[in-house]
Each structure stands twice: as C-alpha cells, then as structure tokens.
Amino acid sequence: MNALARSNPIALRLLLVLALPSAALAADPPAGDAARGATIAATCQGCHGAHGEGVPATGGPRLAGQTAEYLGAQLHNYADGRRTNPIMSAMAKGLDAQKQADVAAFFAAQSAPYAARTVEPAPEQLARGRTLTRVGDESKQLQACANCHGPDGAGERYATPYLAGQSAAYVASAIKEWKSGARHGGEAQMRPVAQRLDDQDIAAVSAYFESLGDNAH
Amino acid sequence: MSKLSRRTFVKSLGAASLAPATLLAAPPLLAAAAGATPPTQPSAATDEKPLYLFFNADEAAFIEAACERLIPHDEVGPGALDAGVPNYLDKQLGGSWGAGERLYRSGPWQQGTPSQGYQLPFTPAELFHAALRAILAEFDGKTAFKELSAEQQDAYLKSLEAGGKDLAGVPSAAFFQMLLQMTVEGYFSDPVYGGNKNMVAWKMIGFPGAYANYYDLVDKHGIKLDREPMSIGSDRHGLVHPDPNIPASL
C-alpha cells in the first residue's frame, strides 16, 4: 500500500471497494486551501522565496503560478521516492496529503517578479536554446520543447509545467535527473528528450528559458 | 483564475455501471451573454469592423448579416460577428483559396451527378462575386437584407439553400453551401486566420486548441479540462497575434 493510501482515507476507501489500483487512475488528492498553505509555506521561503519567486543563491526554483496539480504531484513524488533530493525529500515526507495540497495551492496562487538570473549566457548559447525550444534538431531527433511546454515556455496548463523564467540551474539539473534515470514522473516523455541533449544543449535550453523571465513583460 | 475541477472516473471490474465518482466541483456553466440582445446583434464587446479587402461595403453588409443568421449570438455562446467570421471570409476569398488554390480547373464542364461533386468553373472568389452581384441586384430598391427581421432573413437564406435559383450563373444552393462551410470554418478555425476571435468558439465548446500534450490526462476519464484555449499564434502571455493574411497553402 503506498504512502498516499495510508495517509488519505478517501483514497484508501476507493482502493478497497474497487480493488483497481492504477497510477493513472489514482484517487484525487484532496482540494488544497491556499490560506492554510501560506502558514506551511513559511518553511519554504528560505529556498523558494516568500511568493515562490525562487532564490538563486540556494538553487530553489520558482514555484509561483505553477498549477497546484503539478506542484502537489512533485511533493507527492518527493515523498514516495520517485524524486529524490536531500532537502525536498525530507520536507515532503513531513507533509501529509492535505498539507501537500494546501502548500501547492498557496504557491499556485502566487504571482511574483522574476528572480535574478543564475547564468549569463553568450549570444550563441541563447540562439541555440531558442532554436531547440522553438524548432528542434533533426540530427539529434529532438522535437521543439514548445510542442509540450507551450509558446516560449508558457506551459500547457494541467499537462506540462511552465519553464519561462525558471532558474537555469534548476532546469539543467532536472534534465540531468531524467537523463540519468534518477527522476520519475514524466519520464516516458522527458527521459528520451534528456538523453538526446548533450551538456552544451542542456546549458543552452536552460539559459534560454531563464532568459524569458523578463520583468519588463 | 481557471481551476481544474476534477471528476474522476474510476474504472471497476465488478461495478455494474460506469457511474462517475463524486464531483469535487461542478463543471462551470457556459458563459452567459451580456443581457438580452436582438438576434442579429453581436455582443457589446465586438471591436470595430475589419478592413475588408475582398468585399465591397454592400457585399460586406450582406455577408455580415447572413453569417450572423447562420451562427447567431445568443445566451449559449458567441455568434459569427462576435467571432469575426466575415473577416475570415474576406481574407480567404481575397487570398490564394479564393483564387482557386487546390482546385482542378480544366474543362470541359458538365453538371454531373450529386456523387461527382463541384463541377462549376468558378473559383471561390468568382463564385462569391457573381452570387453576391445577383443577390444585391435582387434587393436593389427594396429593404436591404441587413434591415430585415431575423425571420425574414432566415426565410431568404432558406430559399437560397433550397436551390432552384440562379445567381448570375451560380446555383443558389452551391453558393449557400459554400457560405455555410466557410462560416463554420471562420467560426472554428485558429484565430490566426482572422476568425474565431479570441477563441470564443473554442471556449464555448471546450476545445483546448493547438497546444495538445495529453499524455498524462488521456486516462483521467471524464476529467473536465478547464483551461484557456491556445492558438498557433498565442504568445507566452496568452495573447493571440492573428495574421489574417496567412494564405491557406502549405
């Protein structure tokens, strides 16, 4: 029985009655309360900022405005080991499903200016990143990131997270986690992509997405 | 802010029916129109008229009124004028489609059977110009089509649809079918073509648009995907940059 069922009585009842556990058809997480989440989020501020803008110095990525479903799923994945990170795994395990949903709802409701850049890319790097994200590379069998991640990293709500203005360091580390097989959740789509990106291209797309975090817009 | 209201459909090997699980939130109601308006009027939010390149003023007046009867504005959703359908028609007819793109244009010409489809020599632009010339001539000296009541307009359109009328060489049913087909296209096509303004038609039916990654959603049976639609021309901020002069050729 997975951690979700242990901590979520509703999910447990559904699993017992219908005896059909399926990752794709798992019971709904509870609805999150952003006000309750604000209280919990105090412990997140150090790395993620008061409004989820991200803190470059700590490597904490931007969370503001990402869907509650996506943020909640990441917390769930950190809690049950599908993602691992020394800080986040411990954080997530300390939150039951309701608290996960609450803090996800809080950050989903935030809007915040973009944090400072973590990298200073060269023009060729940005150009390469722009090409990969908008067009792709046939020689590497890489389709444009935009197909799933939306126009200029805007995301496709409920399907794919936004990347515009996301910390370049974080995006690069996420791609590398898929490439190595360390990260689960989304690997059917992201692992093949990550495996076809070499270090230069990882740096290029990360830098390009971060560059879209332009507070002038 | 839009929400993902989830109505999870839980599959069961033993259950007698496939009744959906309890709603966590009701599906949102379709958007209500701004007050009661006459059927031929678009919503108050319609912008100024487009720049017509193909239709002259009289033709445009007929087309606007006719399209609005084909897809009228009402409490369920936007009409053809809300969606900018006449602008779509204008740009298509004035572009390569109107000029006969992808049409086998050699004669000789014979009427053919219904199974054999379109057998007229007219390009779409020629067909519309001829038919509109005949229609406007019919209304010359009488009340303009756009001034008629909705019922009178519908009756006239039905008389075109029924056929048997010759519009300067164009059978009226052929004109009507092309007008209806292009109206539906203008209503539901991507806004980059000048219709479906602000994706109002897609919002009405719940079609999410051109960005379409559903790998993680396809097996969440019965889910209500309550997101803003996305156009080919959407930028990162959700604004659509339409280019009504995009030709419909590869």
Added chain:
Amino acid sequence: MTQRLKATDVVIIGVGMVGSIVAKELAAAGYKVVGLERGQPRFTVPDFQGPAVHDELRFDIRKALMQDNTKEAVTFRNKVSETALPIRRWESFLPGTGLGGSHVHWNGQTYRFHANDFQLATKTRARYGAKFLDPDLTPQDWGVTYADLEPHYDRFEYLLGTSGKAGNIKGTIQAGGDPFESPRSRDYPTPPQKEPYHGALFRKAATDLGYHPFPQPSSNLSQPYTNPEGVKLNACVFCGFCERYACEHYAKAVPQTIILPVLLKNANFELRTGCQVQRINLDSTKKQATGVTYIDGAGNEFEQPASLVITSGFALNNVRMFLLSGIGKPYDPATGKGTVGRNYAYQTVSTVASFFDEDVNINPFMASGASGTLINDFAGDNFDHAELGFIGGAFVGAVNTNGRPIQYHPVPPGTPAWGKDWKQAVAKHYNHTVMFSIHGSSMSQRQNYLDLDPTYKDAWGQPLLRMTFDFPPNDLRMAQYVTGKAIEIGKAMGAKQVAGNPRKGPYTVTQYQTTHNTGGTIMGDDPATSVVNRYLQSWDVSNVFVIGASNFPQNASWNPTDTVGALTYWAIDALKNKYMKNPGRLVQA
C-alpha cells in the same frame, strides 16, 4: 529535349512507405538505387513541428499534405453509362505526396488481414457454396497465404514499433487481445496505448454483450522504442492531430521516423525530389523495361535507364503508371477481358453516434489516431453469414481520433444545419458524444474498375486516371447489418440517444470515407485474371514490380497499411533472394 542519364540498377517510383523500405533493402544489398519522388523533401524537424502543424484549416480542410488537384486529379463516375468528371477537390479519399508519402499523415491503425482474406474466393465457396455470391462480385485468391506473409507482417510491425496486444500467439489465444486474429509468432513490439474514456465505455458495453473488445493496434507508440534499424521513436502524447497531419513528436511511425535516417546515409541511394515520372519505358519487344522518363520541378525531361523498375506510389498512381506505360492489357468491363484496372475496391464505412449527458466528458481531442477499442466479432468471415445474404464484415469500434471542431461537431439527427438550434446542439454535444466506426470490407465487382480518362489531362498533358465505382449491393447489406449491431453497443453504453448512419449508395466523392483505394494491379496465380504474380512481378514485363494496395484483389475489413508493409517485405525477399540473382520470370504461368 530529353536528357539521358547514366544507368542505375534500380529506379523506384515514389519514395513513400514502400519506396523507402525497398530502397533501403536494395541499397544495403549493394545495388545502386535512384528514388524518384514527385513531392518535396520533408523531415520531422523543422517541417512537422508544432504549433504550426496543429492547424485544422490548413491540414484538414485545405489538405496541405495531399496531392495538389490543380496539377493532377482523378475523374470519377458511378457507372459506365455516366460520363466521368474530374474530382475537382479531394474529399472522399486523400492521396498524399512528398517524401514519405501518405504514410506521413496516416492514422497509425495497423491491422493484419485474416487468413481467410487471402483465399477469399476458395474459402467463401467452400463455406457457403458458389451460389451464395452475388453474380457480379469478382473475389479472387491472392496467390499467397497468411502463413507466407506472417514473418513479413512481423518484420514490418517491429520496424514501426506497433503498440498492441496479441490475441493469438502460435495458436494460443491471449486474454486481452483479439481472439479472432490469425496466429502471430509473437506479441507486438510495444504494449497498447492508454485507453481513452470512449474506449473504456465501449469496452464495458461490448463485454457485457458477450463480444471480445481489444485495443486498436497503433503505430503511434505507447512508449519509447528503438527499432531493428536502430531508429528511435517517442511515446505519443495523444494530441488529436493525427490523420492528415505529420507528427511533431517522433511518435508516429512514418518513413522519417523508422527508416529514412538509415536510407539517406547509404551512398548507394540517390533521392531526387520534385520529379514527376511520366512513364516506364519499354523496349521494342514490350517485354522489358529500359527505365523511366520523368520531368523535374523545373520542367526538364530526363530518361533514367535502369535494370529494374519498382512502382511504389500510391495505389491509384501505380495503376495509372501501368496504363500510361502500356504494361499489360487494360481491363474492359464490357468484355471482361484485360487485367490492368480490374478489381478496384475501396472501403465501406458507416458510423454510429452515441450522445451522453452533459456531465459525461468524453474529451475527444485527447486521442491518437489509433487509440480506440474495437471488436472483430462482425469482421471478415468471423461470423456465420449463411442466413444473412452477404459476405464480408466490419470491425466496430469507439475510435474517436480527434475533436477538431471545424469537422467534428456532432449533433443528433433532426438538428437543423445552421442557426440558433444548430449552435446550441453543437455546444451541448461536442464534449459528450462517442463516435463509432464500422469499418467494412469492399468486394470487387466486374463493373468497378480503373482506366485512363478520354478527356481530362494532368498538368503534364497526360490522361487522368478514370475511376468507375459504386458500392456492390452486397457491401451495403453488410453495412446495414453490422451498423445494427453497433447501435446495440451504443445503447449498452448507457447513451441517452444513439444514431446510426449505415453506408448507403450511391458512392459519392463528396464525403470523406477512407483513403483505402485498392486493386487495379492485382496479384494472383493466373495472368488472365491478375496483373502481377505472387511476388508482385508484372506478368508482362518481368523487370517491373509493383508494390502497394493496388495488389489487393479485394479489400478486407481492416485498414491496408500493415498488409502493404507485409507485401513489401515479402517482395523484397523475392527480389533479393530470387530475382536479383537470376533476373527473369519468377513464376511460369
């Protein structure tokens, strides 16, 4: 002034699915191969990328990936007593063009034919008696058996990475697959795609009625895959822009994602695009081809000499190529003599729409081109026809492939075609309707055939292909019967309203049905009734092979691509191991 080029070993007409695979195999075997493609080169990046590719107006309505009718159309009539007129805009069927051919914009539905189909004439007579068939029908055996083709089906499916669940492995029925299928040597290369809601609803209802639902075999892959050629594909994201579109995601098996990366690296192969082949040239005996003549994109005419000619364009174009080149005797329905153009068939498609309450969200836009759920209980000869008065059958399935609104906005029967009530019905039913496909066989009959049109020409001045076709009454009776069964399934799904639309005659080119045009260069054992022998070699000109659905003597209940793929590898086997070693007739008639 025709320029004569340096001779090559093999010239291939049409670099689509068949042409790409044949070219790769022969080039790899050491032969010099020239591939002539009349369309343009194109690749996943940049040509198939989103969001531009997800444009319903451009690709569905304006048919951007299809053959351009301004240059080359087909003329059509239902019967000989009518005058054939040009199909001035494609609707009923949509021939493709360009590198990769129609395989770029197919739906990925990948079915084998049944063993019974390959000996349809013999087996039908054996089971039901010779008198059972309508006298105008002209079913024929193929000259190959399912057992002959099984290893080639297998090879083709593993090239594509097809996602599915086997129903019969070496005679052992497998739970979850199609129990009616003919035995396969192993399971599909990848597991079935995820099942969308409409498939799940269908599955439950079909099971309750005692039928045998199974997942539609899909070449829009369920998971990342590396094929035996070393080419990688991704997992499909169910974007709902499959048929008529190219895949941005490297997830649909098309020549660009399964074989072209290998072919285009082989120095033995030369691709020439924008080249419209005018005819296969024959020597003075008319029994040997000397090569082909083609006109390039700039209007220059060339003669390409070759020892071997492979005709691998779209099925209709293959037939036309034989007729324009004077290979074989054209079929004449008045006398029944001649073979080229006979046994033209199509597909008999019906639909059922099931309308649900507004709280049932079907989400038709979340789909691949082949993520349906089907039954074969009423397909082929899987059921007893003795009391029914027709042969053939149809698969029945919930196969919503898209929710693209210009074309897809189902409304119940009786809804007006426009106006307030139409719009309200569209809004009410768009996301709450399941469409079934009843995808039926198409028998050949003596009145249905292909030849050259006497009046209309293409942009190069050559006669257009003329199509004379109407549905055999047999097929309409079949459609009526199976649609009735499908309606019962719709009701068992709990729909509020179920509307059946069985195929009715006459056949019209104004409504899309399928692009499954078959026959015209049919294969067989007897040169009096077939154009090619069992190895797809012309009976008349032994250094010409034609490979495609034009080889089918009639069309079965399923989509043709998998069988075309099997025939391709079957013919390649004969070419490499028999013909190239000893050119000449492979079958003595």
